[in-house]
Amino acid sequence: MRRFAPMLLAAFTLFAAACEKKSQPAPSGDKAQGGQAAQPATAGGAPAETNTLLLGVVTSLSGTQATFGSSTRNGIDLALKEANAAGGVKGKKLEMRVYDNQGKPEEAAQATTRLITQDKALLILGDVASSNSLAMADKAQAAGVPMITHSSTNPSVTEKGDYIFRVCFIDPFQGFVMAKFARENLKIGQVAILQDNKSAYSIGLTEVFTRAFTEMGGKIPATESYSQGDTDFRAQLTTIKKTKPQAIYVPGYYNDVGLIARQARELGLTTPMLGGDGWDSEKLFELAGDALDGSYFSNHYSPGNSDPKVQKFIADYKAAYGGEPDAFAALSYDAAKVAIAALEKAKDVSGPSIRDAIAQTKDFPGVAGTITLDEKRNAVKSAAILKVAKGKTEFVTTVNP
Structure with missing residues (x-):
């Protein structure tokens, strides 16, 4: 019997695998989320004919x-x-x-x-x-x-x-929108910048905002940088505080901005912060608390639109x-x-x-x-300008291209 055991074991393994494959449910089409895709394919690699x-x-x-x-x-x-x-x-x-x-x-x-x-x-x-x-x-x-x-x-x-x-x-428009709003609506003359130096998004906004704001007569007294995932921004904020800006432009994502705002207030920086659409998340208010009250950011949409x-x-x-x-x-x-x-x-x-x-x-x-x-x-x-107030956003104005 020993000489037939390997053959019997192989046959059983193939049979079990076939049964298991047959019993698997069809893919739903929306739950891969990083796992192995399950779209059926023909032997030639093209997708099987489906409806x-x-x-x-x-x-x-x-x-x-x-x-x-x-x-x-x-x-x-x-x-x-x-x-x-x-x-x-x-x-x-x-x-x-x-x-x-x-x-x-x-x-x-x-x-x-x-x-x-x-x-x-x-x-x-x-x-x-x-x-x-x-x-x-x-x-x-x-x-x-x-x-x-x-x-x-x-x-x-x-x-x-x-x-x-x-x-x-795109960023040139979004950066221009906030620069124009800071100069014309808020009448601000000096804005410091705190950018994420590993984010194409943040760097792009910084470049356009800086160019537009200075062309409109504004000044950038300081440009400081951090990297996504940092948790301590006190050194950069301390440097910025010494320049006495009227606002701080922070073109980053909500997870960083919330911490930056809290640490800025802890250091006594009470000037408003300005940002872009990367701020838009309910988590922003959980992270920032009331530290962003009185700040503004550009966005694509406002739920206040009637x-x-x-x-x-x-x-x-x-x-x-x-x-x-x-x-x-x-x-x-x-x-x-x-x-x-x-x-x-x-x-x-x-x-x-x-x-x-x-x-x-x-x-x-x-x-x-x-x-x-x-x-x-x-x-x-067009772009919308939103104001942060008491853990919510308020529609301020629309800027057209």
Whole structure:
């Protein structure tokens, strides 16, 4: 019997593996989140014929920017649910496959490659951080797969190639908006800057704000730097305090800004802080407490907008996910809507056809503003200025392009 044991064991192992594979449920299309994708494929590597159209999503569901990723996923999910309820696109249902990039460019690049080569996604959506989107854009452009970022504002993202688009305004506009608001509305003459020197987003905003503010007659008495993940900013803030600025521009993300604001107040710095859309998170107020009261930041959207389209989106989002949607939820919803409209318009679902359809986007009625894509595939739209007061934001004004 000993000589037959290996053969019997091998047969049993193959039988068990086949049974296990058969018993596995079909992939849902939206729960990969960094794990191995499960889209079925033929022996030749192409996706099996299905009644669905797959959109890939890469965003930060863990790490320091996790709230951005959660909002992004929810906004896209809501747009797809609405489209499917209305009959889908080209007679097929829409699905999304989500991967967590952990807030790291290398993870974002790997996830994009999986979506393209393994899952055969027709289109990629994401991310928030420009550093991540830059890494993703390299992969998408090389493969000829259209990509839409909803909120990466660094100009270099769409410069990666003709398959890369965005539905948000870019850093030059956002930096200009805050510089103009500081000079003309707040009548401020001196602004110190505290930037994240490892963030393409932060560096881009700093460069534009500095140039615009000085051209308008303002002065920058100090520019200090930190790195994402730092927890002690007292040395930089002490240096800034000595220059006696009227405001401090902090173009970073909420997780850093909250700590910076607290430490600034502890050091006796009571001047208002100014920032960009990276501030937009409910977590900001948990981290900052009342330390940011009287500060301002530029953003893509305000829940205080009375437009019925905006208020319906807010109500639907609250009903589906709880809590009020932030700008990243609104922008990702708009990005998915633009993608869906392009899929409907495209003559087929090939990369070039989808790309051409996205490029034709004009006067698209988004919840975060009307979207027209220019020749560089950037959105031409307005920006909102919000004021922080008692743990909430108040709409101040709109600045048009």
